[in-house]
Amino acid sequence: MKKTLITILIAIIGQTLSAQQHAEQNHDKYVVPSDPQVKAKLSQWQNVKFGLMMHWGTYSKWGIVESWSLCPEDEGWCERKGPYKDNWYEYKKAYEDLPKTFNPVQFNPEKWAAAAKNAGMKYLVFTTKHHDGFAMFDTKQSDYKITNTPFASNPKSNIAKEVFGAFRNNDFMIGAYFSKPDWHSNDYWWSYFPPKDRNPSYHPEKYPEKWKNFKQFTYNQIEELMSDYGKMDILWLDGGWVRPFSTIDSSVSWQRTIPFDQDIDMPRIAKMARGHQPGLLVVDRTVSGEFENYVTPEQQIPDHYMPIPWETCMTMGESWSYVPKDNFKPARKLIHILTDVVSKNGNLLLNIPPSPDGDYHPDAYQRLEEIGKWMKVNSEAIYNTRGDNEIGQQNKLVFTHNANTTYAIYRADEGEALPASIEISKLTLAKNAVVTLVGRTEKLKWAAKDGKVVVEIPEKVRKTAGDSYAWVLKIVR
Template identity: 90%
Template sequence: MKKTLITVLIALLGQSLFAQQHSEQNHDKYVVPSDPKVKEKLNQWQNVKFGLMMHWGTYSQWGIVESWSLCPEDEGWCERKGPFKDNWYEYKKAYENLPKTFNPVEFNPEKWSAAAKNAGMKYLVFTTKHHDGFAMFDTKQSDYKITNTPFASNPRSNVAKEIFGAFRKDDFMIGAYFSKPDWHTDDYWWSYFPPKDRNPSYHPAKYPEKWKSFKQFTYNQIEELMSDYGKMDILWLDGGWVRPFSTIDSSVSWQRTIPFDQDIDMARIAKMGRERQPGLLVVDRTVSGEFENYVTPEQQIPDHYMPIPWETCMTMGDSWSYIPKENFKSARKLIHILTDVVSKNGNLLLNIAPSPQGDFHAEAYQRLEEIGKWMKINSEAIYNTRGDNEIGKQNKLVFTHNANTTYAIYRADEGESIPSTIEISNLALSKNTLMNLLGSTEKLKWTAKEGKVVVEIPEKLRKVKGSSYAWVLKIVRQ
């Protein structure tokens, strides 16, 4: 009986995960932007491929999940820890007192930007405000902000402005992450009604003036970011349960739990944003339609090529927020993830979480350096390419394309040397096609037989190349 029950549960879980992934990969509802400047910006974004995300806030002091421990839901990521964990009211009070001790004296955004640029990253998305409502910028709408902490005496206390400025100087596209829900403001979690979950603690239709006030609060904060923080390329909105009720996708389990309409008038927000930032990409995550200029599967990679603009957002370690001991993915794994994403026509937004002192783990810098060494040789197969919907993944090979050039990326196992021959199916070539490995100008011999292209890697070149994370075969059709 127990074995049968376990089998049923596994099957149901598999169906749930399939439905969730299928929904995130369903691009039937994608709306191509009509604004020429947005189209141009979207094309630019699709060409840069690789970005840095940072989740940073007062929660880093406790080394806990960002914001979610405040949420009174029975979910693993909402688990409370510490001396106040058994009393939500005491816990919330202690959590909201964290700004009194937040003082990231090691803050140096130029160091982050240099490391990210060296790794080959070309755009940034920084958390200006997460669900807890703590603003990492000098908002005029609330006192719950970075410039009302011990760090306020630092001339760089408006950290969002400093971060955006540092990365902008290094030619990054700039994105502002902003949480639509705000669990600090009384206009969302109204103190008259204790919250039961992530949603407003009151019914917006019953208290329309309260909801109107929250909409204006949200608009005002986004307007500050779009007006006072320099050139902005991306408005990256999180908290997908804040949405018109009509947009709920019932095939996604978490969306079925949204109890009521939470329309914040995205048309008004987007219009304002683009008046101040022409061509602004608006990413209203999980809300299909004209205000989701690209889709954002989280911690997963679609299982097939997707023709629409998309981005996998993923953590370098296990956590979005800072934890003292992190389990970082290896450089090999991260490069394989990047090449997998790009081969399927996506971008990779890789998250690193700063510490409460204001710096990355040393190991995060090491990973960025290792990725950078690989990118300096092989970035041609990443930037300005589009994914492959012609050849198809073959064993260790994935493919990208740029005009008349195809890049075959051989993703090696640990300690593996480049093979003496590489075989590729579904590749039609003329006899004038030229091939070489990136990092070498030596022309490679190839033959076509029995429906396969066989590329020879001479022993001398194999010795020079040694072991690597991945090798890239450049195939140029004349």
């Protein structure tokens, strides 16, 4: 009886999670951009495939989750730690005093850009401001910013500007992450009312002047980023509960908890931003419609090919923000994640959080170097490809396509040798089709047998191919 009950419970939980994932992946409300410049930028972004994200702020000093410990919600990611954990007011004061000692003297964005470029990354999304409201740029709208810390005396104190410049100089597309909610702003968490959750501490409809002030504050900060920080390609907006009430998707559990309208006038913001940055991609996360130019499943990969532009944002370790002893994913797993994402028509945005001193953990550099070695051989199966909606994942194989070429990516287990033959179903080839192993010139023999294409890999090729996280067959049809 217990076993039966447990089985039923597991099935129910599985169905619930599946339904939730389906809701997160159901983007039938996606709106194709009409602006030709936005379309061109979107096509460029879809071709580069692999990007770097950085969550960085004063919270790195405590080695805690970014911003969320300020939020008075009973959620695991909002848990407070340390000597003030039992008193929210004392905790918030101590948290907001962190800028007084934040001094990332090892900050060297050129080092990051070089490591990311070597790994094959081609675009950047940097956190200019998270939900706590601390600006990693020299905003004129608030004193709660990086240029009001001990680091202010450093010639590179305007961190966002320096990061954008270093990566732009290495031919990266540039994206600014910006949090729509701001828990430091008295026009969002008004001190007259203590906050109950992540939402404004007052009802915007009851206090329209307060909300009007917050909307203008948000507009002004975004305009600073769009006008004073060089060429921008992406405005990546987080904090999806700040949205018009009419856009709430009741099939998504967290959206059902949004208590009231929080419309910040995205048409006005987008018009201004594109006035400064023609063709800008606007990513108003989770708010389906005109201002979500691509969708962003977080820490998950869709279970199927998606025909719309999308990006998995995922941590290289276990945390979005710096923790002293993070558990970084092995390079093999990261390569497998990248190939899975690209085969389903997406991009991978991989997050690496800098330390309070201003550098990455050594393990992060090692992972980037290992990924780079693989990409130098196999990147043609990643860049400028489209996802596979024809063949489908087959055991260890995933597929990408480019014109008349199909790439069959065999994702190897640790210690696994290149197999003597690889079978592919649902693939029809002309008699003159050519199959090679990417990185080598030998033509491989293949034959159609029992509805499958069987590619033979001779012993000489297998012995000299060496170890790899994944081997790629290039099939020119």
